[in-house]
Amino acid sequence: MNSLLIQRSYKILLCVLSILFTSGCWDSNELQDFSIISGIGIDKGGDDPEDRFRTTVQIINPSIVSGGQQGGNVQSSPVTTFSETGSTLKEALRKISNEAPAELFFPHIQIMLIGEELAKDGMKELFDVIERDPKFRVLFPVLIVKGHTAEDALKVSTSLRPVPSANIEGSLESSKEIWGEFQSTRADQAIMKLAEGSVAITGIQINGKVEKGNQTANMQEISQSAKLEIKGLAIIRDGKLEKWLEGDPARGVVWVNNEMEQTVMNLDCPEKKDAVAIDIGRAKSGIKVKVKKDKPVITIKINAEGDVLETHCPIELDKDKTIKRLENQLSKEIKDEVMTTIKTVQEEKTDVFGFGEYINIEDKNYWKKIKDKWEEEIFPESKVNVEVNATIRRTGMKVKSYIK
């Protein structure tokens, strides 16, 4: 009887112990103990190494964002930003804890912004902490703020999506899908390419009155005084911002990188310039490299498919001949766009497309020979061929236009 009792109490003790050990709640945290960061911005601090970086975090105000009474609650903003300087990012982030109400929570970061000034000085070291610290996820896009600081950009309030970071991420996604001018550079891709050499990172700019952005009143205006726009493609070489590409050359980068999903190309009519809109719905590109006579020859093949969706002149869209002519025009247009881009990056001596790796795959011994002088000497002189095969499939709901 007695031994049974002892045995039973042993079992109970074991159960209690297993509750202690198996729940693994040493690292447990409650949701309300976190300040959830939606966006992070990094700027140049002072000249003193003590405050080399100025880090801004945008923290979500959960009670506003969660909704409930939409529209009614205007007194407080959906997000708050805090900024601190430090010689390392980690230091600056820890200092922010003095201001923030709770522990900073990193995994939900949606965007990372880098101020132009810092980008010009060099941004190579910024990503180490992001890669090293398990609290960061590396799948958020990185953007460079054109002309302003990241702090300013994170302070701009937006109306359709109350959290500005979510707003930026949304417009980045949609511009990539629908307009095709900007690729989104995820942090992990940026790290990979920075280690190799050159990278192209999309820019963002603040339009209108910057100082108005930092007010909820900005949200209430129909046409906001301060707005954020995805614009430009920053060419980064060796961690430093070298040049901004805009418009067609920026789109050329997307063509070559095989990231084009949808876009619109304008073609000329016999009489009118840029009067036929072709909606590109499907595009694919590939890069081939051959080494001929000790020189690399790079061939970019692009296949594009589109529909005619607008015309301002009376062309005979019911004739196969017309369509063929438009296809040729379209091929030429895309080719020109891509060639402009290639010329620009060759002038800048930045191999943002990673052609070097293709040479390595094609001929590893040759690559070992030229590796060190590739970007400086060989890439600017290399021959790049662009072959475009454009197809127009249909002309929308009408054949001929009413314009006569």
Place this chain on the structure above:
Amino acid sequence: MEKAKVNGIQLFALMFMFNLGTAVVVSYGIGAKKDAWLAILLGMSIGFCLFFIYYRLFCHYPKLPITGYARKILGNYFGWIIGLFYVLYFLQIATRQVRDFSELIVSSTMTETPLLAIQISFVLVICYVLNQGIEVLARTAEVFIVILFLLGAAGNFLILVSGEFELHNLRPFLENGWKPILSTAVLESSHFPFGEMVVFTMLLPYLNKSGSVKKVWMSALLLSGLALSWTASLNIAVLGVDVMERTTFPTLATIGKVNLLDFIQRLDVIVVFTMLITVFFKGSLFIYGAVIGIVDLFKLKNHQQILLPVGGIIIVSAMTIATNFSGYMEEGKEGLRPLVFALFLYFPVLMLIVSTIRKRLKQKTN
């Protein structure tokens, strides 16, 4: 020696998970850069050669573990010392399993939990299952290998579907020639994990049908080698060789990249579970090898009585083996290398030669 019987499928499950343990999560075979997959396959073929050595020895002494026939072959005195070396080796590698596992947990998911807390709970679980005996461990393996296959299938499928797989990260083939591949295969993957399978020489006497050893061992070796080679290529294809080299747990980084529809993401748990399951069996097998080695060498009655002391030793040495992660990895790479070759290669070869000569001599005198 306890009285227990393990069947072929159970031994296969144990071997397969044993080989995957830690190797599937750490940056394995990366010395060969983009050709890591090839280095691993070469390491696997070395594993086949090793198997034939162990198998010959097993055929000569099908009822004894390696510590037992070491004494039979090399004489009581010298064989005993070699047996002791094996016990120490098993303890050391078991320690490394415990440390590997706790480092993964601490550096990835539970950053504020002390190493010791994780190690204690891990070792206690192992001690418990070994207290129940090898049969229980083998049956557990039978269950967990199914879960492991499901996790592996899910993880691989999601990575491939997420579109992060870039085949050109694996090209060009033989970028740096054969030298790094051969040196990685011979120096690294021959021992880890294929040479570590020497611990199964302690278990073979428990197999219910000794005829199936060949089939079980070779199929487990082949499948786990292919799985490891595939995982290494997958990691390189997703992360790129440069990131892979720098990452402590690349498989974790690879699965972290999965993001389907902004909905299926943060699947780290798949990798942590894989690590947990495989290392649990690997650690258990090494501790078991050490424990029955001790029982055999010191002629103890049963293995249960020394389980907890051995567990304690392992916890203490896992804590004190190195003060930091870098030192720990370095020791595993350089410090242990010359020593382990003696245990998984030189001693078995020596024993095989001596026992063959003895047999010949016996036949002649007869």
